[in-house]
Amino acid sequence: MDQHVEQKKRRMRLDSLTDVVKRIIQENGRDYVRDYLVAALCLITVAGTTAFTAWIMEDVVNEAFAKKNADVVWMICAGVLLAFIIRGLASYGQAVILSRIGNNLVARYQSRLMRHLMALNVSFFSSSRSAQIAAQISQNVSGIRDVMNLTITSFARDLLTLVALVGVMVAKDPLLSLIAFVVAPPVLLALQYISKRLRIATRESINLNSRVLGAMQETVQGITIVKAFTMEGVIGARTQEIIQSAEERSNRIARLSERTSPLTESVAGLAISGVIAYASFRSIYGDVLPGAFFSFITALLLAYDPARRLARLQISLERAAVNARMIYEILDMVPAQGDRADARPLEVKGGEIEFRDVRFTYHEGEVVLDGVSFVAEAGKTTAIVGPSGAGKSTLISLVPRFYDPSSGTVLIDGTDIADVTKQSLRSALAYVSQQPWLFEGSIADNIRYGRPDATDAEVQEAARMAQAHDFILAQPRGYDTPLGENGANLSGGQRQRVSIARALVRNAPILLLDEATSSLDNESEAAVQKALDTAMTGRTVLVIAHRLSTIAKADRIIVMQDGRIVESGTHGELTKSDDGLYARLQRLNKEADSAGDPPDTSAPAAKKARRRAASTGTQS
Numbered sequence: 305m306d307q308h309v310e311q312k313k314r315r316m317r318l319d320s321l322t323d324v325v326k327r328i329i330q331e332n333g334r335d336y337v338r339d340y341l342v343a344a345l346c347l348i349t350v351a352g353t354t355a356f357t358a359w360i361m362e363d364v365v366n367e368a369f370a371k372k373n374a375d376v377v378w379m380i381c382a383g384v385l386l387a388f389i390i391r392g393l394a395s396y397g398q399a400v401i402l403s404r405i406g407n408n409l410v411a412r413y414q415s416r417l418m419r420h421l422m423a424l425n426v427s428f429f430s431s432s433r434s435a436q437i438a439a440q441i442s443q444n445v446s447g448i449r450d451v452m453n454l455t456i457t458s459f460a461r462d463l464l465t466l467v468a469l470v471g472v473m474v475a476k477d478p479l480l481s482l483i484a485f486v487v488a489p490p491v492l493l494a495l496q497y498i499s500k501r502l503r504i505a506t507r508e509s510i511n512l513n514s515r516v517l518g519a520m521q522e523t524v525q526g527i528t529i530v531k532a533f534t535m536e537g538v539i540g541a542r543t544q545e546i547i548q549s550a551e552e553r554s555n556r557i558a559r560l561s562e563r564t565s566p567l568t569e570s571v572a573g574l575a576i577s578g579v580i581a582y583a584s585f586r587s588i589y590g591d592v593l594p595g596a597f598f599s600f601i602t603a604l605l606l607a608y609d610p611a612r613r614l615a616r617l618q619i620s621l622e623r624a625a626v627n628a629r630m631i632y633e634i635l636d637m638v639p640a641q642g643d644r645a646d647a648r649p650l651e652v653k654g655g656e657i658e659f660r661d662v663r664f665t666y667h668e669g670e671v672v673l674d675g676v677s678f679v680a681e682a683g684k685t686t687a688i689v690g691p692s693g694a695g696k697s698t699l700i701s702l703v704p705r706f707y708d709p710s711s712g713t714v715l716i717d718g719t720d721i722a723d724v725t726k727q728s729l730r731s732a733l734a735y736v737s738q739q740p741w742l743f744e745g746s747i748a749d750n751i752r753y754g755r756p757d758a759t760d761a762e763v764q765e766a767a768r769m770a771q772a773h774d775f776i777l778a779q780p781r782g783y784d785t786p787l788g789e790n791g792a793n794l795s796g797g798q799r800q801r802v803s804i805a806r807a808l809v810r811n812a813p814i815l816l817l818d819e820a821t822s823s824l825d826n827e828s829e830a831a832v833q834k835a836l837d838t839a840m841t842g843r844t845v846l847v848i849a850h851r852l853s854t855i856a857k858a859d860r861i862i863v864m865q866d867g868r869i870v871e872s873g874t875h876g877e878l879t880k881s882d883d884g885l886y887a888r889l890q891r892l893n894k895e896a897d898s899a900g901d902p903p904d905t906s907a908p909a910a911k912k913a914r915r916r917a918a919s920t921g922t923q924s
Contacts, residue, residue: 321618321621321622321625324451324625324628324629324632325451325455325621325625327632328448328451328452328628329452329455332409332412332448332452336405336408336452339401339404339405340405340456342397342401343397343398343401343402343405343456343460344456344460346394346395346397346398346401347394347398347456347457347460347461347464348460348464349390349391349394350391350394350395350398350461350465351460351461351464351465351467351468352468353387353388353390353391353394354391354465354468354469354606355465355468355469355471355472355603356383356387357384357387357388357602357606358469358472358599358602358603358606359472359599359603360380360383360384360387360599361595361598361599361602361603362476362595362596362598362599363376363380363595364380364595364598365595365598365599366595367380367595398457398461402453402456402457405449405452405453406449406450406452406453407449409448409449409452410445410446410448410449413445413448413631414441414445416635417441417445417631417634417635420634420635420637421437421634423639424637424639425639428637438517438518441631441634442517444510444627444628444630444631445627445631446624446627447624447625447626447627447628447629447630447631448627448628448631450620450623450624450627451621451624451625451628454617454620454621454624455621458613458614458617461610462610462611462613462614462617463610463614465606465607465610466607466610466611466614469603469604469606469607469610470603470607472599472600472603473600473603473604473607476596476597476599476600476603477596477597477600480582480600481600505553505556505557505560506557506622506623506626506627508553509550509553509554509556509557510626510627510630512546512549512550512553513550513554515546515550516543516546516547516550519539519542519543519546520543523539523543557623580601643725643726644722644723646723647723647724647725648723648724648725649724649725649728650716650719650721650724650725650728650729650732651717651719652716652717652732652813652814653682653717654682654683654717654813654844655682655683655716655717655732655813655814655843655844656679656680656681656682656716656717656718656844657679657680657686657703657714657715657716657814657844657846658678658679658680658713658714658715658716658718659676659677659678659679659699659702659712659713659714660677660712660713660714660715661675661676661677661711661712661713662675662676662677662699662702662709662711662712662713662714663675663676663709663710663711663712664695664698664702664707664709664710664867665710671867672695672698672867673695673698673699673709673867674866674867674868675712675868676695676699676712676864676867676868676869677712677869678862678869678872680844680845680846680860681844681859681860682717682844683842683843683844684844684845684859684860685840685845685847685855685857685858685859685860686844686845686846686847686858686859686860686861686862687847687848687849687855687858687860687861687862688700688846688847688848688861688862688864689848689849689852689855689861689862689863689864689886689889690863690864690865690885690889691865691885691889693866694864694865694866694867695864695866695867696848696864697818697819697848699864700816700818700846700848701818702714703716703721703733703814703816703846704729704730704733704735704816705721705722705726705729705730708722716729716732716814731812732812732813732814733812733814733815733816734754734807734808734810734812734814734815734816734839734843735807735815735816735818736800736803736804736807736815736816736817736818736820736836736839737803737818737820738818738819738820740791740799740800740802740803741790741803742787742790742791742794742799742802742803743787744787744789745786745787746781746783746784746785746786746787747776747779747782747783747784747785747787747802748760748763748783748784750787750791750802750806751763751766751767751802751805751806751809752806752809753806754766754805754806754807754808754809754810755809755810755811758809760783762809763783763805763809764783765809766805766806766808766809767783767801767802767805769805769808769835769838769839770801770802770804770805770808770835770838770839771801771831771832771834771835771838772798772801772802772804772805772835775798775801776802795828796828797827797828797829797831797832798828800820800821800828800832801831801832801835804820804832804835804836804839805835807839808838808839812843813843813844814843814844814845814846815839815840815843815844815845815846815847816845816846816847817836817840817845817846817847817848817849818848819848819849819850820832820836820847821833821836821849821850821851821854829851829854833854836854851893852875852886852889852890852893853893855875856875857875858874858875859874860872860873860874861873861874861875861878861886863878863884863885863886863889865885870885871884871885871886
C-alpha cells in the first residue's frame with residue numbers, strides 16, 4: 305500500500321477525540337493496569353470521604369445545634385477527622401502514582417519517537433527544520449500523558465465524587481436536586497461548541513510556539529553568521545512577528561478556554577441561590593429541621609468543583625488530544641523504504657561495487673542519473689568528478705541506500721543491495737561527508753561512534769592514522785575533552801580528521817568520501833588528504849573531489865556530466881585528450897590553484913540535490 309494512503313488512513317482514525325483516547329488507552333492501558341487500579345482506588349476513597357463529609361452535615365446541625373446532643377458530637381468530630389486523614393492519604397497516593405505513570409509515559413514516547421525518527425527517510429529531515437521538530441516534540445509529547453491522566457482522574461475521582469454527592473443530595477431532598485441540575489444541559493451544549501473551536505486554535509498555537517523555539521535555537525546555532533552579517537535586526541524582527549502571532553493565538557485559546565467560567569459560575573449561582581431560597585422558605589414556614597438542608601447544600605457546594613471539571617473535561621481533553629495527534633502524525637509516518645521480507649545480511653568478500661544501468665529522479669521529468677553503469681573494483685580507488693549538477697553526490701548516496709534508484713541496480717560483490725538488510729549494508733561502509741558532524745560527548749566518544757566496541761587503543765590508533773592524535777593530546781583533557789556543539793571548539797580541519805578517525809575505527813571494507821576536503825584551507829586540506837591516503841589503503845573507495853590533484857592517483861576516474869558518464873580512465877589516460885571534459889576541468893583547477901581559489905565544481909550541485917530530495921526523494 306502506498307505510504308501516503310496508509311498515513312492518510314491512520315490520520316482519519318484519529319479525527320475524533322474518542323479515537324485519540326481509545327488509541328492511547330489501547331497502546332498503554334495494559335502496561336499500567338495495576339498502577340491505575342491502585343490510583344483509582346485512592347480516587348474512589350477521595351470521592352467516598354467527600355460524600356461522607358456532606359452526608360454527616362445533617363447530624364452536625366441537628367444533633368449539635370438543634371438537639372444539643374453533646375455525646376454524639378464527639379463521635380461526629382472523630383468521624384470527620386478520620387475522613388479528612390484518609391482523604392489526605394488517598395490524595396497523596398493517587399498524585400504520586402499518576403505522576404510516576406505520567407513521567408514514564410513521557411519517557412516511553414520520547415524513546416519511541418527517537419527510534420521512529422531514526423527509521424524515517426532523510427527526505428523528512430531535509431524538508432523539516434530540525435529545531436522546529438525538536439521544539440514541537442517537546443511540546444507535544446506531554447499530550448499522551450495528559451489524555452491518560454485526565455481520563456482516569458475525571459472518571460475515578462470527579463465522576464464518582466459527583467455521583468456520590470448527587471446521591472447524598474437526592475437522599476436528602478429529591479425536589480431540590482431536580483432544581484439544582486435542571487440547568488446542566490444548556491451548559492454542556494455551550495461547552496461542546498467551545499471545544500470544537502478550541503481544537504483548531506490549539507493546533508495553530510502549538511505550531512507557532514514550535515516556530516518560536518526553532519527560530520531561537522537556529523539563531524543560537526548560527527550566532528556568528530548573525531553577527532557577521534549584522535542580521536540582528538532582521539532576525540529579531542522576524543522572530544518578533546512569530547512571537548506576537550503565538551501570543552495572539554495563546555490569548556485566543558485563553559479567551560475560549562475561560563469562556564466557560566462566567567457560564568458555569570452564573571448557572572451555578574442561579575441553581576444554588578434558587579435552592580437556598582426554596583429551602584429557607586420551607587424551613588421558615590414549614591418548621592422543618594435545617595440539618596437535611598445543610599447536608600444538601602454542603603453536597604451541592606462540594607459537587608460544584610467536580611461538576612465544573614467534568615464540564616471542562618472535553619475542552620481539556622481536546623487540548624491534550626491535539627498534542628497527541630501531532631505526536632501520532634510523526635509515529636504514523638511510514639518509512640519510504642524498508643528491508644524486504646526476505647532480506648539477508650550482506651556478505652562482503654572483496655567489496656566490488658557495480659552500478660548497472662542506474663537511473664534516478666527526484667521529481668518526474670527531472671533526471672539526475674541517466675543510465676549510469678560502471679564497476680568500482682574491489683580494494684581500489686574509484687574517483688567521481690564532473691561539473692556542478694552532474695549527479696556525483698546523488699550517485700555516491702545510492703550505495704548506503706540513502707536513496708533507492710528509480711531503475712537499475714547497485715550491487716556489492718554481485719549482490720543487489722536492495723536484497724540485503726540496511727543494517728548489514730551500512731555496517732560494511734565507512735562514510736566521510738563534506739561537512740563533518742560531531743555529537744555531544746568527548747572526542748573519544750565521537751571516534752568510537754564508528755564502532756562502539758572499539759578499545760581505547762583502537763580509538764587512538766585510528767586517530768593516529770587520521771593525523772589527529774597530536775592535536776587531540778594538545779586539548780585540555782586529551783581524548784576525554786568534551787566537544788562544543790558540533791565540535792565548535794575544534795577547527796574545520798580538526799573536525800574533519802576526527803570524522804576520518806571515526807570512519808577508520810569502523811574498519812569497514814568500503815569507504816565513501818563525499819568531497820571530504822572541499823571546505824578546508826590549504827594547510828588543513830594537506831593534513832586531511834594525508835589522513836585520507838592512509839584511510840584508502842586496502843579498501844574499496846568511492847571518492848568525490850573538487851580538487852582533481854587529490855585524486856590523480858586513483859585507480860580509475862569516472863567523469864560525469866548531466867547525469868551520464870562521459871569519460872573514464874586513469875589520470876594519465878584522461879589528460880591525453882585536450883578536448884575531453886576531464887582535461888578541461890584539469891586546466892580550470894590549475895588556473896584556480898595559481899589564483900589561490902579552489903574551483904567550485906560540485907558543492908552547489910550537492911546542496912541543490914539535497915534540497916530537491918526534501919519533498920519527494922525515496923530516502924531512508
